[in-house]
Amino acid sequence: MQRRAHATWVIFLTFFIAYLLAIVPFPDWAMNYRPEWVPMVLIYWAMALPHRVGIGSAWVAGIVLDVLEGSVLGLNALGLVLIAYITLNLHLRLRMFSALQQAGLVLALVGINLVLHHWLRIMTNQTDSSGLMFLMAALTSAIIWPSLFQLLRQTRRSFDVH
């Protein structure tokens, strides 16, 4: 621990880009396929730097996302905290996983997040959706995960974030 809290801005920047991608308008038909960028970025940082990005950061990131999306305050926060908790518990094993296994876990985590969102949205009367199309976002997230993982790992190494 002789060098602590190095290059925090890189983490902020990746989250900022994830927020941008999360709110950029999509055509209507593609809305259900939008990958969940913020949860994925969170999974990466919680796995790579568990001592830096934990449940607290997940909660703050979620609140900001809630305000951005105009959803009920705490909706995304709850989902992201859950994701961070599971990831932190598994982070040592996750690092050993192959890309495919990791993608599978991302599929499960993002899926849990989406189902939670869906339930809470229905509870708070924010949506009327029927069907399971909203789960497609988990699939696209899992497909994108390996390349996002490589990209974030290279970013982390080149900026020496630890």
Place this chain on the structure above:
Amino acid sequence: MLSICIMFADSRFGYLERVRFGLGYLTTPVYWVADTPARVSFWIDDVFVSRTDLLEENEQLREALLVAQRELQLLESLASENNRLRDLREATQVIPGEVLPAEIINVSPDPYAKRVLINKGAEDGVFIGQALLDANGLMGQVVEVLPFTSWVLLITDSHHVTPVEVNRNGERALARGSRSTASELELEFVTQTQDMLAGDLLVSSGMGQVYPKNYPVAEITSVYADPGQDFATVTARPLADLASTRHVMLVFASEETLIPEPVFETEQQVEAVADDNQVSQLDAGQDNL
């Protein structure tokens, strides 16, 4: 984990409006950056345009303005005539509200919630319940105000009901947003005998006191009266260009356009009524002219 649940429960009951409002300052830059591609493309459209195109467009706009001005002249005489008639009937006068131009900068990421974000917020005097229009008709109402932006619930959202009336004969109805992802309205509780036809124009009726009266809302596309059902199935297509427009207007309605009953704004007027009824009417007429 527990604290999250408490936070979530709180937000349902609206204790956290202030927190959300404060966080709005933080999130504004994100919207600004996300909107950059659209602004750049508009800028490019503006810059790389030929002189002849500009002249042509200018000509067209001039003609359109001329036509619009002529219609406005007719409308003004009609409006004053209408007000005189209303004076005679001692009804409330209709005063057009002021508008504030705004731009749509984002849409809700949830495909089932039809909400848009506009670039005007509390700093511009936007308030909850304010009506949003585009050039063709009513779009929706403001449901959440942030410092520099606001969320607007569109009339086609399934949780939104617009009080409307048929322009032709004044039949009243409630227009609810469609429950599917389609951008249309369903008229609720229309009896089989009500006089509604496909092609009828629906205007806001001013009931509910959220929307100002007489703004065009939608056009009826189909009326289906099944004798076995209690109510007829009526669908309507919103007139506002909900999917692709960017330029919109916020209405600052004067109080009298919202409130159907005659209301005296100042005590003087009330006293004047007590003194002499005719004089007060004259006063009100002068105020509004």
